[in-house]
Amino acid sequence: MAEPVLRIEGLVKRFGGLLATNELSLDVGPGEIHALIGPNGAGKSTAIAQIAGELPSDSGRILFEGRDLAGLSGAARARLGLGRTFQVPRLLEDDTALDNVALAIQARQGHSFRFWADARRDAGLRGPAMAALERAALADRAETRVADLSHGEHKQLELAVALALGPRMLLLDEPMAGLGATESRQMTAILQGLKGQVAMLLVEHDMDAVFALADRVTVLVYGRAIATGLPEEIRADPEVRAAYLTEGDA
Amino acid sequence: MARAAVEPGLRPLAWEMRGRVALALAFVLLAALPFVLPLLGAQAVVGLATRMLIYAIAAASLNLILGYAGLVSFGHAAYYGVGAYVVGILYAHWASDEPLLGLVPGTDQFLLAVPAAVIVSGLAALVLGALSLRTSGVQFIMITLAFAQMLFFLFVSLDHYGGDDGLIMRRPNALLGLNLRDDATMYLVALGALALYLLLLSRIVRSRFGRVLSGIRQDERRVIALGIEPYPYKLAAFVIAGMGAGLAGALMANMTRFVSPDMLHWTKSGEFMIMVILGGVGSLFGPVLGAACLIGLEYVLAGLTEDWQFYLGPLLVLVVLFARGGLSGLLGRRAGVGGSDG
Numbered sequence: 001m002a003e004p005v006l007r008i009e010g011l012v013k014r015f016g017g018l019l020a021t022n023e024l025s026l027d028v029g030p031g032e033i034h035a036l037i038g039p040n041g042a043g044k045s046t047a048i049a050q051i052a053g054e055l056p057s058d059s060g061r062i063l064f065e066g067r068d069l070a071g072l073s074g075a076a077r078a079r080l081g082l083g084r085t086f087q088v089p090r091l092l093e094d095d096t097a098l099d100n101v102a103l104a105i106q107a108r109q110g111h112s113f114r115f116w117a118d119a120r121r122d123a124g125l126r127g128p129a130m131a132a133l134e135r136a137a138l139a140d141r142a143e144t145r146v147a148d149l150s151h152g153e154h155k156q157l158e159l160a161v162a163l164a165l166g167p168r169m170l171l172l173d174e175p176m177a178g179l180g181a182t183e184s185r186q187m188t189a190i191l192q193g194l195k196g197q198v199a200m201l202l203v204e205h206d207m208d209a210v211f212a213l214a215d216r217v218t219v220l221v222y223g224r225a226i227a228t229g230l231p232e233e234i235r236a237d238p239e240v241r242a243a244y245l246t247e248g249d250a
Numbered sequence: 251m252a253r254a255a256v257e258p259g260l261r262p263l264a265w266e267m268r269g270r271v272a273l274a275l276a277f278v279l280l281a282a283l284p285f286v287l288p289l290l291g292a293q294a295v296v297g298l299a300t301r302m303l304i305y306a307i308a309a310a311s312l313n314l315i316l317g318y319a320g321l322v323s324f325g326h327a328a329y330y331g332v333g334a335y336v337v338g339i340l341y342a343h344w345a346s347d348e349p350l351l352g353l354v355p356g357t358d359q360f361l362l363a364v365p366a367a368v369i370v371s372g373l374a375a376l377v378l379g380a381l382s383l384r385t386s387g388v389q390f391i392m393i394t395l396a397f398a399q400m401l402f403f404l405f406v407s408l409d410h411y412g413g414d415d416g417l418i419m420r421r422p423n424a425l426l427g428l429n430l431r432d433d434a435t436m437y438l439v440a441l442g443a444l445a446l447y448l449l450l451l452s453r454i455v456r457s458r459f460g461r462v463l464s465g466i467r468q469d470e471r472r473v474i475a476l477g478i479e480p481y482p483y484k485l486a487a488f489v490i491a492g493m494g495a496g497l498a499g500a501l502m503a504n505m506t507r508f509v510s511p512d513m514l515h516w517t518k519s520g521e522f523m524i525m526v527i528l529g530g531v532g533s534l535f536g537p538v539l540g541a542a543c544l545i546g547l548e549y550v551l552a553g554l555t556e557d558w559q560f561y562l563g564p565l566l567v568l569v570v571l572f573a574r575g576g577l578s579g580l581l582g583r584r585a586g587v588g589g590s591d592g
Contacts, residue, residue, distance in 0.1 A: 078477035107476040
């Protein structure tokens with residue numbers, strides 16, 4: 001296998017006596033979708049926050065394209081090409097959909113210590129931002145305030161914002177959460193379309209989506225990875241079934 | 251939900267043109283004020299109006315960090331006071347003909363003293379902001395308050411510059427042969443300064459820098475996830491705001507020919523905050539309305555009763571409770587008075 005885009009070795013996070021992440025090791029290859037599943041409270045979001053640089057790790061290493069991320073801020077990691085989406089979308093609710101993507105384009109173009117020209121009339125920002133919205137099928141919502149978008153559109157826009165940064169890897173924290181069946185299928189199709197271009201670490205509860213998308217699956221229980229393997233192996237693993245998958249999902 | 255059709259991004263051109271015409275008209279009217287008021291026998295009101303304009307600069311500068319970046323600084327009077335003291339101290343050294351610390355000669359020149367005031371208050375904001383912005387939330391409010399009070403007591407203890415009693419300037423600064431003692435002249439200088447500062451702010455809040463500030467206010471973690479470090483942007487905004495406050499202080503020193511530690515007191519910071527909130531947080535002209543309104547109310551109520559503050563309080567509570575977006579929100583965003591955060 002090729003050099004992994006993301007490699008995690010022995011990652012640990014303690015909250016007092018609670019081991020939220022317990023010696024977690026995994027890797028994500030180029031263009032691979034690696035799903036991280038597990039029951040609520042298994043520590044999936046904690047692991048994402050550690051990788052994204054929002055939570056300091058107690059021990060372990062995180063290598064992104066061979067580079068140790070220790071000591072790098074969340075913003076620095078994002079600039080390296082490690083993008084993310086949030087479980088509960090974090091968008092600029094007072095601004096339009098286009099504004100949100102335009103800020104991502106602006107961030108990608110370098111520093112923003114430009115004080116004079118109107119950013120909303122900057123074709124160098126609006127053009128690429130509009131193109132990103134078109135790819136996300138949100139072009140007709142460009143001038144709508146984010147607060148007025150539906151939940152599904154929030155999720156789509158978050159992904160569009162993350163993609164506008166041109167990431168080489170995406171950390172997706174439950175992209176299907178709160179979506180209806182149709183919207184989930186749409187989101188699955190969008191992610192399917194990105195497969196092979198961007199490596200993804202996918203935290204998800206929607207097992208249909210996980211088994212449709214993932215190249216490999218890691219099962220997390222109480223912060224510990226109890227199994228890693230191909231989707232069909234995970235589906236068949238008795239320990240995994242006992243710990244997590246119910247009959248209906250399998 | 252009825253707002254779905256509103257397009258905050260790009261206002262229709264017609265509205266924008268109307269806004270500009272209204273703005274130009276307002277400016278001309280304001281510029282004519284000091285010549286009209288004496289004809290109405292209200293000469294004394296010119297000084298009051300000048301105070302409104304100067305406070306409007308201070309409030310507008312606070313609004314850049316409070317309204318646009320969401321940084322609740324409770325020590326903004328520090329930079330206002332520092333600006334005033336720079337003018338006062340430079341004047342004192344010019345008058346006594348003793349260089350400051352044996353190095354810096356004093357001056358009574360407006361075009362030297364006021365830029366110096368702006369720069370020094372910007373430097374003060376750079377140092378105090380660099381420390382304060384390591385914190386956030388309530389801690390940030392308290393630390394900005396604490397630093398401002400430290401400066402307050404520093405100036406109280408400076409006996410050489412009048413200490414508690416403050417520093418009197420015999421004459422205002424000299425500006426190109428203009429007489430700043432003349433009410434109308436001082437008024438026009440203040441109006442020009444306010445117009446320039448507002449023009450600068452209106453560009454800043456719409457710029458790339460302004461977009462980042464607005465993003466930080468709305469969701470700092472989102473901005474970080476975009477790869478933007480918030481700290482340098484917050485600090486730059488803090489410095490620009492501090493420089494604006496310094497400008498206001500320098501003008502006030504010229505108008506009243508008096509500087510005192512009261513200008514740095516935390517109650518002054520509170521007044522600036524009230525002006526911003528009263529006028530409309532995060533709107534360009536809100537703080538101008540807020541400053542005019544608060545100073546005007548103080549003047550009117552103080553003329554009616556000694557306990558004017560007793561009546562001012564409930565009025566402010568009413569505005570906060572019933573006028574979301576302050577006075578500029580009441581007047582309506584479409585009229586172009588209110589604001590757009592960019």
